[in-house]
Amino acid sequence: MxxxxxxxxxxxxxxxxxxxxxxxxxxxxxxxxxxxxxxxxNQLVSDALAAAPAPVETLTSPGHVVTRDERYRNVTATGRFDTEREVVVRRRVNADEEVGFHVLTPFVLTDGKVLLVNRGWIPADGPSQTVFPKVPAPPAGQITVTGRLMPDETTAASGIKNLKGLPDRQVMLINSEQEAERLGAEVLGGYIAQTAPAPKGDTPQLIGRPGDEDAxxxxxxxxxxxxxSAAVPVGWVxxxxxxxxxxxxxxxxxxxxxxxxxxx
The missing domain is CATH 1.10.287 (Helix Hairpins)
Known part of the structure; x- marks a missing residue:
């Protein structure tokens, strides 16, 4: 049958x-x-953002690799911005998907070490991408900044190619090892996305909080x-x-x- x-x-x-x-x-x-x-x-991010700010040097140091548990932790640092050696990070978008730059400014701590601070997003409104854009100045003198601790960016993690031969003072990735070599200084591992003090003008636009992934x-x-999978044998019968x-x-x-x- x-x-x-x-x-x-x-x-x-x-x-x-x-x-x-x-x-x-x-x-x-x-x-x-x-x-x-x-x-x-999502739980790690929530816990990190809810934690009280800690001094940055309690979580990272020169050569340190920021761990998954340390990512997004709120940290504070006291020192001064070194705008003379500031760079911009190419091809970054804001919340409105507009292409521009992130402003990466060395922050010299009181002990001489350097913390990389991503001060936020600015538009690419210059005459060309080869010209260093106009960057609003940060507060002068010694201040305390707060930000979210982030790991170094790499091509493997971000998918962004670390292109060579870029215009002066422009980079593709935020990487503490790369910046330590450029600056000739002790640079803390990772960087921070600044959250305070807020800029006086419209830019740089501070980097928004990370959102939850839709699990x-x-x-x-x-x-x-x-x-x-259960429907397959039923359909066969x-x-x-x-x-x-x-x-x-x-x-x-x-x-x-x-x-x-x-x-x-």
């Missing part, structure tokens, strides 16, 4: 179904892992893939029954081979 399952068409269909089931289960597991990772990341979608996708019904209605050999009930 089920000999048609041995036909080429049905063997291929069955094999495809058998392959789809574990594949969809694995995709669901992968989406669940993504959900757990994003949920954990709920990954959870929904996981359930969706698992429902698909439905197709088999439909095939049997069609063969019986068409008078296929399966039907002719059945014996007629004996007359009484």
């Amino acid at each position: 089920y000999r048609f399952l041995l036909s080429r068409q049905w063997v291929i269909l069955t094999l495809v179904a058998l392959l789809l089931i574990p594949t969809m289960i694995r995709l669901g597991i992968w989406q669940m892992h993504r959900y757990e990772e994003r949920t954990a990341r 709920a979608l990954n959870y929904a996708y996981a359930i969706q893939w698992w429902l698909f 439905v197709l088999v029954r439909r095939e049997l019904r069609d063969r019986r209605e068409a008078g296929t050999p399966e039907k002719s081979e059945q014996t007629e009930p004996a007359a009484v």
Whole structure:
């Protein structure tokens, strides 16, 4: 009765179904892992932003690699801005997706070490991208700044190519090792995205708070893939029954081979 399952068409269909089931289960597991990772990341960010500001040198030092747990921690530092050796970071966008620069200013601490401070975004409104843009000056003299601690940017982590031969005082990545070599100074690992004091004018625009990643979608996708995996065998059974019904209605050999009930 089920000999048609041995036909080429049905063997291929069955094999495809058998392959789809574990594949969809694995995709669901992968989406669940993504959900757990994003949920954990969101919690780390929330905890870091809620923590009281700490002196920057308690969390980083020259050559230090900012860890995942240290990222976004609020830190404070006292010193002065060195605008003479300020650079801008190319091809950065603001909240409105406008392309411009980030302003990266060395901040010389009271002990002589240097902290890199991303003072925010400015528009690329110069006559050309080869000209150093007009950058609003930071407060002069000794001040205390507050910001979110960030790890060094790398091509591997950001996908941004660290291009060479750029115009004077322009860089592609914010990297403490690269800046330490340029400045010839001890530079603390990572950098901070300044949050205070706020600029007096419209720019630089301070970097906004990091938003939560939407983990709920990954959870929904996981359930969706698992429902698909459960639907495959159900669909296979439905197709088999439909095939049997069609063969019986068409008078296929399966039907002719059945014996007629004996007359009484």
